[in-house]
Amino acid sequence: MIALQTQMIQMNLVTKKQAEDNEKMKLLAVKHTEDIRKLTEENERLLQKIEAGKTDIQTGRNRSIVHVKQCSKRNMNDGKEYGLLFSCDFVKNRDDTVLRVVWNGNLRLIHTGPKDGSARRWFFTINGKECRDPRTIDTQLHVSDSTSDNHRPAYVEGYCRGIPAGDVYVAWNVGDVVSGVGADQSKFNTGDSYTGWIATVRIIVEEVDVESSDTVIV
Template identity: 40%
Template structure:
């Protein structure tokens, strides 16, 4: 509710002396006898409050103010997580060839590589032995972790009907056990006297370093009658022995 303030005007009436004019003076006023002016009336009551006027029109935009001072730097934000790996970019252009570098210093003297330790035993002899040692060859084994490669090359033959002979190597009078024996067999069902060049070879491991007596023998096959054997007829026979490291095998 709005409060209305009503102003009250207070009139002060001054009693002024009224001059009495003569009839002659009165008659000069338009020739009529005028009366005395009346007392002003009292003010009327204020009227009721009018209805609100319409909203005024929007004013024009004010002029742009001057640029303010730069604010203080904000606090550093937290480190973001790793983004996904982007696709591989195209290959770049080939770069310019660099200049030749300085000559390097002389390197240290390298160690000598291990020389192959090997031996060959050769003979020419017709040996008609059916069982026993045919030839022995001595060898100096330098290392314990190496293997011995042995091979026989020469002519062999047997005679007999359903007979079998076996040639094999021994090392210090024992057959190889690392991993298996080194041998070959020949079986015949007829008594044909045919001599052929044959080769028997293999590797033997677990032989300690030192002097090794490598023997080549002939004997019977298990379960068969001993045949009439012949070794080295009319040809050169040879035994080859070589010490081999695991990388050379």
Template identity: 40%
Template sequence: MNIRWIGNIRNIKTGGRPCSRWHIAFNGSECGNPARIDASIYSSLEGLDIHRPSILEGICYGLSTGIVNVQLYVGDCRNPAYRHGDSYTSWESVSRMIIEEIPLA
């Protein structure tokens, strides 16, 4: 499956070492074949409020047949030294998710 999410994201530093991570999951699990589909933002300047246009895109193989639920999540970065920041997804804009089945060769 080929997946593309388009929208804006932001993470504001409100103290500490904030980092937020956006990722796409299939039936509640991240892709492992060939890799995760994710993006992270670390904010180093206090109160900097920039909403960045962003694209998360990737391919995931080996999904089960039938209905597949595709979800966009935001949460903590993978490194536990960084805590979750004040995150927004698609503030004052339209988001799009494009999903394409890829036939097996």
């Protein structure tokens, strides 16, 4: 009798263990199904981002690129202090998009003249005018050393609104640095500037549909 009871207890324990194992398998199956669902949703979101545009490497933001062009030149070696340095022709497809322009190269300035230093300004023009919406796209160097001959890497970029569709002339220029306002304006010494020393310089132009992305321009 005792042996029979022991056998029944053992059978009940086995049955209970099997039931617990079955329940664990059900829970694992549910979790596996949920994991697959989440992975599928994430893949769908990624595909939507890919369809909407591409991810900006620097900001991580999604920008819908309508059109892009790169113009490059090796060994520019331009020592002028005023005027056009390099240009890139572009065709803008739509009126409601903005332009993103990029300059990549190197710049140098050596001080000449009085003690207050020398300065030059490098800047983009689009169809012969500087961007005003929202701001100019430029950079400056100011030096007081007349012996240093350092060619500095330069990366300048910005967005410009209000450019109509059609042929666009994007140019990289050099000119004066002006301080003060109105009658108090004054120019810094010109100095000895140099652009693109033994290097490949680039202008990159992108037409960006900001309305279909999360790009904010202020």
